[in-house]
Amino acid sequence: MANSKVVVITGASSGIGEATAKILAxxxxxxxxxxxxxxxxxxLVKEVKELGGEAVYAVTDVTKVGEVEALAKLAVDTFGRIDVWMNNxxxxxxxxxxxxxxxxxxxxxxINIKGTLYGIGATLPYMEKQKAGxxxxxxxxAGHIAHAGGSVYSATKWAVRAISESLREDGSRSIKCSCYHCFAWCN
Known part of the structure; x- marks a missing residue:
């Protein structure tokens, strides 16, 4: 199934983003x-190709809306569409x-809130045009449970959760939204 999908991943150079890219490759x-x-x-692009996938990249700071929009444009210019956008x-x-x-x-x-919003804003026009995504x-x-030392992080992840819920309510039935709640506790 993934071989027919064009997937954009922010935060792709490490952690969940890197691991996801390797699995999809x-x-x-x-x-x-x-x-x-x-x-x-x-x-990572070299490794993706060795694993059988195709990949392009753009240096992207998600706090800069123009760079996030350029990433979306790169996807469409290179592969013709965006099937999945992962705000990671x-x-x-x-x-x-x-x-x-x-x-x-x-x-x-x-990064955590505005970067997510910029990603949604960058990909929605393409997904709406293709009536899928x-x-x-x-x-x-931490978006469900706050702890000492993590109040601001928890607040940003609660916001991502709220944004996701709202997008599901705002969006058309042809555009899906999922929100994954990872466990990454640091001491």
């Missing part, structure tokens, strides 16, 4: 990979609120 998927670390993207980019710095790590707070909000948002168990 074995099924011959056509992948469009976005992340900030170009050397890791280059290595995310960060999880931990600190107590009293530590007032405002730069970390801003980064989590920009699937948006996958990566959240976290």
């Amino acid at each position: 074995k099924d011959g998927a056509k992948l469009v990979l976005g992340a900030r670390r170009e050397s890791r993207l280059q290595d 980019a995310g960060i999880m710095p931990q600190s107590l609120l009293k530590q007032k790590k405002i730069e970390d707070w801003d980064s989590m909000i920009d 699937h948006i996958i948002n990566i959240s976290s168990i």
Whole structure:
């Protein structure tokens, strides 16, 4: 099934994004990979091809709407469509609120929430035109359960969950939305 799908993955250079790309490559998927670390993207594209998939990449900072839209355009220009868009980019710095790590707070909000919104905004016009598509948002168990040191991260993942629920309500029946709640607890 995956060999007929064009899948865009943000945050593709490590973790869940990288692992997903490798799994889909074995099924011959056509992948469009976005992340900030170009050397890791280059290595991943090489590995995807060795595993039997096709892949292109663009250095993509999900906090920059133009770069996210360029990633969507790359997918359509290269493969003619976007079947699946995976909003995977995310960060999880931990600190107590009293530590007032405002730069970390801003980064989590920009990457985890706005990056998800920018991805949805970039792919929806293409999916609506083709009357099909699937948006996958990566959240976290922390979007259900908060803990000391993780309040801002949890808030961003609750937001991803809410955005996903709203998209399901807003969207047409031909565009699906899934939200996966991963378990990644750091001490």
